[in-house]
Amino acid sequence: PKFDAVLDKGDALAYYRIQPTDEMVQGQVDAFAQRCGEYKQVESYENGDMLKGTLTESVEEGVVVREAVMMPSYMKNDEQKALFEGSKLNDVVTFNPFTAFAGNEAELASLLKVEKGEVAAHNGEFTFTVSEITRFVASEVNQNVFDAAFGKDAVKSEEEFRAKIAQQFEERFEVESDYKLLMDVRDYLMEKVGKLEFNESILRRIMDMNKAEGAEAVSEEDFQKSLTELRWHLVKEQLAKKFEVKIDDNDVLEVAKGATRDQFAQYGMPNAPEDMLENFAKNILENKDQNQKIYEKLYEQKVVESVKAKVK
Numbered sequence: 001p002k003f004d005a006v007l008d009k010g011d012a013l014a015y016y017r018i019q020p021t022d023e024m025v026q027g028q029v030d031a032f033a034q035r036c037g038e039y040k041q042v043e044s045y046e047n048g049d050m051l052k053g054t055l056t057e058s059v060e061e062g063v064v065v066r067e068a069v070m071m072p073s074y075m076k077n078d079e080q081k082a083l084f085e086g087s088k089l090n091d092v093v094t095f096n097p098f099t100a101f102a103g104n105e106a107e108l109a110s111l112l113k114v115e116k117g118e119v120a121a122h123n124g125e126f127t128f129t130v131s132e133i134t135r136f137v138a139s140e141v142n143q144n145v146f147d148a149a150f151g152k153d154a155v156k157s158e159e160e161f162r163a164k165i166a167q168q169f170e171e172r173f174e175v176e177s178d179y180k181l182l183m184d185v186r187d188y189l190m191e192k193v194g195k196l197e198f199n200e201s202i203l204r205r206i207m208d209m210n211k212a213e214g215a216e217a218v219s220e221e222d223f224q225k226s227l228t229e230l231r232w233h234l235v236k237e238q239l240a241k242k243f244e245v246k247i248d249d250n251d252v253l254e255v256a257k258g259a260t261r262d263q264f265a266q267y268g269m270p271n272a273p274e275d276m277l278e279n280f281a282k283n284i285l286e287n288k289d290q291n292q293k294i295y296e297k298l299y300e301q302k303v304v305e306s307v308k309a310k311v312k
Contacts, residue, residue: 003235054066185304240306
């Protein structure tokens with residue numbers, strides 16, 4: 001069908017800027033500080049600490065494990081876990097490992113230094129003499145944390161650090177803002193263009209021909225949804241042509257690198273080398289489906305950028 005999708009400064013649309021909350025920024029500050037933390041020896045046990053000591057079965061000629069290592073926080077039984085609360089160096093704690101780690105034979109076998117098949121035979125009480133308590137302590141928010149997060153001397157103060165984190169959130173949220181704008185543009189233009197007339201009998205035949213063998217005939221609801229999608233596809237294609245939207249291989253590679261960069265950042269590598277990013281991105285693009293998804297995402301991004309430049 002013939003139609004004309006027009007957007008210019010006479011068209012006004014809302015654009016939503018999403019601000020990170022203080023809690024979100026603080027959460028990221030804590031995460032960076034955690035990554036730069038270190039293990040320290042402490043005097044008394046708190047949940048999450050690691051204990052080292054001598055584990056002794058309370059039977060004659062029972063199991064004895066010297067320098068046994070365990071974390072009570074991983075125990076399945078809360079009552080057994082509570083026995084270790086507040087324990088100090090050289091304390092002797094009496095507990096039942098079989099009950100404490102119920103259902104996890106592999107972990108229990110590793111702790112007792114026995115075969116998995118022998119675990120059930122050691123279901124009584126043990127004593128644990130605490131010789132060492134190790135705690136992972138997050139780093140103070142200092143220059144080391146700033147450098148680890150954003151590169152050497154890129155940030156010089158906690159205020160700058162928080163501002164940089166907030167900026168990262170805003171950049172990430174801009175994708176959501178653009179997507180919201182795209183959906184609003186879609187609704188706005190669909191209403192402006194009005195209903196488009198199609199030869200529905202031909203479209204129904206095509207959809208029936210393309211359905212999977214043995215599948216039910218296309219329902220009226222699905223058919224109407226497809227018409228809506230087709231209508232938007234045509235409007236979007238016309239806009240892209242008017243705005244001279246062009247995409248080349250480098251554009252697609254840059255988007256793939258951006259996605260890879262975000263993934264590395266989530267795993268604590270915000271400054272991954274460019275050659276590493278490029279190699280990972282190229283691997284992603286070798287997958288035909290991933291390549292197509294990135295292309296379509298980029299296509300819509302470019303349409304949104306053009307719309308932002310044209311409308312109020």
